[in-house]
Amino acid sequence: MTYCVGMLMKDGFVLAADTRTNAGLDNIATFKKLHSWSQPGKRVFALATSGNLATTQAVVSLLSEGTQSLRKRGAVDNLFTAKTMFQAAQIVGRAIRDVQKTDEGQLFQSEDTFSASFLFAGHTPFLQIGEHKYGKPILDRVSDPGMRLGEAAKLVLLSFDSTIRSNLSVGMPIDLLVYARDTLQLERVRRIERDDPYFQKLSGDWSKALRKAFAAIEEFDI
Amino acid sequence: MTYCVGMLMKDGFVLAADTRTNAGLDNIATFKKLHSWSQPGKRVFALATSGNLATTQAVVSLLSEGTQSLRKRGAVDNLFTAKTMFQAAQIVGRAIRDVQKTDEGQLFQSEDTFSASFLFAGHTPFLQIGEHKYGKPILDRVSDPGMRLGEAAKLVLLSFDSTIRSNLSVGMPIDLLVYARDTLQLERVRRIERDDPYFQKLSGDWSKALRKAFAAIEEFDI
Numbered sequence: 001m002t003y004c005v006g007m008l009m010k011d012g013f014v015l016a017a018d019t020r021t022n023a024g025l026d027n028i029a030t031f032k033k034l035h036s037w038s039q040p041g042k043r044v045f046a047l048a049t050s051g052n053l054a055t056t057q058a059v060v061s062l063l064s065e066g067t068q069s070l071r072k073r074g075a076v077d078n079l080f081t082a083k084t085m086f087q088a089a090q091i092v093g094r095a096i097r098d099v100q101k102t103d104e105g106q107l108f109q110s111e112d113t114f115s116a117s118f119l120f121a122g123h124t125p126f127l128q129i130g131e132h133k134y135g136k137p138i139l140d141r142v143s144d145p146g147m148r149l150g151e152a153a154k155l156v157l158l159s160f161d162s163t164i165r166s167n168l169s170v171g172m173p174i175d176l177l178v179y180a181r182d183t184l185q186l187e188r189v190r191r192i193e194r195d196d197p198y199f200q201k202l203s204g205d206w207s208k209a210l211r212k213a214f215a216a217i218e219e220f221d222i
Numbered sequence: 223m224t225y226c227v228g229m230l231m232k233d234g235f236v237l238a239a240d241t242r243t244n245a246g247l248d249n250i251a252t253f254k255k256l257h258s259w260s261q262p263g264k265r266v267f268a269l270a271t272s273g274n275l276a277t278t279q280a281v282v283s284l285l286s287e288g289t290q291s292l293r294k295r296g297a298v299d300n301l302f303t304a305k306t307m308f309q310a311a312q313i314v315g316r317a318i319r320d321v322q323k324t325d326e327g328q329l330f331q332s333e334d335t336f337s338a339s340f341l342f343a344g345h346t347p348f349l350q351i352g353e354h355k356y357g358k359p360i361l362d363r364v365s366d367p368g369m370r371l372g373e374a375a376k377l378v379l380l381s382f383d384s385t386i387r388s389n390l391s392v393g394m395p396i397d398l399l400v401y402a403r404d405t406l407q408l409e410r411v412r413r414i415e416r417d418d419p420y421f422q423k424l425s426g427d428w429s430k431a432l433r434k435a436f437a438a439i440e441e442f443d444i
Contacts, residue, residue, distance in 0.1 A: 133355030137384035141429050142436050153442035162359035178444045188444050198442065205439050207363050213431030214364050217424060220375035222400045222410050 001169035002033060002130035004048035005159055006119045007152045010145055012181040014152045015119065016160060017048040018130075020171035034175035035060050037067055037079050038186040045079050045088060046177050046186075050130035051116030055099055059116070062095040092120050134166040135159035149178050154202065157192070161203045174199075223391035224255060224352035226270035227381055228341045229374045231367055234403040236374045237341065238382060239270040240352075242393035256397035257282050259289055259301050260408040267301050267310060268399050268408075272352035273338030277321055281338070284317040314342050356388040357381035371400050376424065379414070383425045396421075 004017040017033040031053065036046040047063070049056035066078030082088040096116070117129040126139050138159050147155070153176060163170050178188040192199050226239040239256040253275065258268040269285070271278035288300030304310040318338070339351040348365050350358065360381050369377070375398060385392050400410040414421050 131355075133353075133388070134359050136388045137356050137359070138432070138436075140388050141432050148441070150441035150444050153444055154439060155436070157442060158436070158439075166355070166358045166362050198440075202439060202442075206435065209435030209438060210360070210363050210432075213428065213435055214360075214377070214380070216431060217376060217380075217427050218420075219370070219372035220379060220420065220424075222372050222375055222402075 001167070002050040003128070003132065003135060003160065003163045003170040004033065004050055004119050004130050005126060005128045005132070005135065005139070005156050006048060007126045007139075007143060007147075007156060008145065009147055009149060009152050010181075011149050012179045012183075013046075014149060014156050014176070014178050015046050015048055016153075016156045016174055016176045017050075018160065018164070018170045019173050019175060020169060021053060022169065028171070030171075030173070032175060034177060034189075035063075036177060036186055036189065037063065038184075039080060040186075041184045043080065044179055044184055044186050045120070046179065047092065048119040048129065049116065050118075055096075055103070055116040056118070058099040058102075059092070059095045059118070062098060063092065066091070066095075089120055092118060131163060131167055131170050134163040138162060149180060153178055157199060157202055158206055161199070161206065165203075223389070224272040225350070225354065225357060225382065225385045225392040226255060226272055226341050226352050227348060227350045227354070227357065227361070227378050228270060229348045229361075229365060229369075229378060231369055231371060231374050232403075233371050234401045234405075235268075236371060236378050236398070236400050237268045237270055238375075238378045238396055238398045239272075240382065240386070240392045241395050241397060242391060243275060244391065250393070252393075252395070254397060256399055256411075257285075258399060258408055258411065259285065260406075261302060262408075263406045265302065266401055266406055266408050267342070268401065269314065270341040270351065271338065272340075277318075277325070277338040278340070280321040280325075281314070281317045281340070284320060285314065288313070288317075311342055314340060353385060353389055353392050356385040360384060371402060375400055379421060379424055380428055383421070383428065387425075 002018060006013060006015045015034060019030045019032060020028060021031040022028045033049045038044045063079060067080050077091055079088055079091055082091055119127055119129050125145050126143050128136065142155055160174050164172065172194040174192045176190045176192055224240060228237045229235060237256060241252045241254060242250060243253040244250045255271045260266040285301060289302050299313060301310055301313060304313055341349055341351050347367050348361050364377055382396050386394065394416040396414045398412045398414055
């Protein structure tokens with residue numbers, strides 16, 4: 001499984017993805033699920049993927065090839081030529097359909113095996129894909145579009161901490177991307193490893209704070 | 223969907239179930255999913271059910287009929303004649319198989335439609351069935367078998383609050399059963415309605431405490 005979350009803030013957006021991938025419980029590996037394309041000062045795109053790796057990787061490759069063939073004659077529309085965010089989203093959609101058409105019949109038709117989900121930037125306060133349920137309650141309670149980006153990143157990491165503690169199929173490291181609105185630069189892309197001091201402190205402090213908050217609430221009168 | 227959770231404590235156990243049932247998003251009703259059988263001073267059983275209502279209700283009815291036919295000659299083993307908890311669990315298992323055998327062929331064979339899960343007392347610190355993911359992080363962080371029963375009930379209700387806030391398919395009222403070890407009496411069975419003052423305060427206090435705990439944690443340095 002996978003867990004990805006994107007938050008759209010007044011000041012920019014935060015996107016994060018875990019990196020665990022598995023083919024059965026005894027075959028667990030680390031794989032990048034957070035991708036980005038940028039022309040510094042011009043445009044920035046980020047995509048988080050969940051689902052079948054063959055499908056998601058092919059989509060990412062098609063999008064990358066598209067941006068590379070920008071200067072070729074007759075090159076099709078790509079992320080760097082799209083005039084609006086909606087056109088960019090349509091280009092991602094077309095890449096998905098192209099991959100599915102190519103693989104049709106070659107691959108098993110099970111919905112489970114070949115489905116894939118994509119978070120492409122964001123249009124709602126938050127959006128999650130993958131193993132999203134464990135980390136939703138904290139987002140539901142705390143998220144707010146007026147948050148500073150550092151606060152939003154903290155919230156996204158807390159949501160990951162809850163998910164990783166409760167479900168083995170989502171694992172560290174976490175790829176985190178923070179984009180400040182209108183900078184048109186991708187300067188804040190971080191891989192957060194298991195021994196990251198901030199993440200460890202966050203996780204420990206949060207456990208302590210939750211237990212304290214729990215203790216402060218009146219007991220149920222049985 | 224459904225959410226049920228059971229906690230086994232040193233001092234007894236706590237079992238809770240929501241009451242929402244639906245046949246499509248526009249056909250939502252309230253239905254009891256928390257059942258109990260007791261002979262005061264002798265034995266107490268409680269069962270929380272999740273899944274297809276036809277199946278779970280038939281199982282509950284079979285178990286009830288079994289306990290009613292206790293005095294008949296040649297009556298089969300039932301919850302009130304079981305000599306151990308393991309025998310009682312086997313009786314529940316047999317009731318499930320009997321229902322499945324009866325309904326075989328009459329009902330559609332979709333796994334989704336006719337699957338059912340049961341929480342029968344408890345043998346682990348906590349066990350959940352149904353829509354369990356939203357409410358697991360708080361249980362993972364706070365639960366402890368040494369808790370007082372009132373604390374455990376508070377924790378179970380917090381876990382429900384997180385689930386109900388994040389998922390429409392689980393809804394109030396909540397049936398809550400608290401059993402104090404060795405009392406062999408079922409005195410503490412409560413239905414907690416939407417306007418229950420304790421639950422409203424719990425939910426509000428918890429939101430405030432979470433937001434405060436969140437604010438107290440150092441921001442992510444982007």
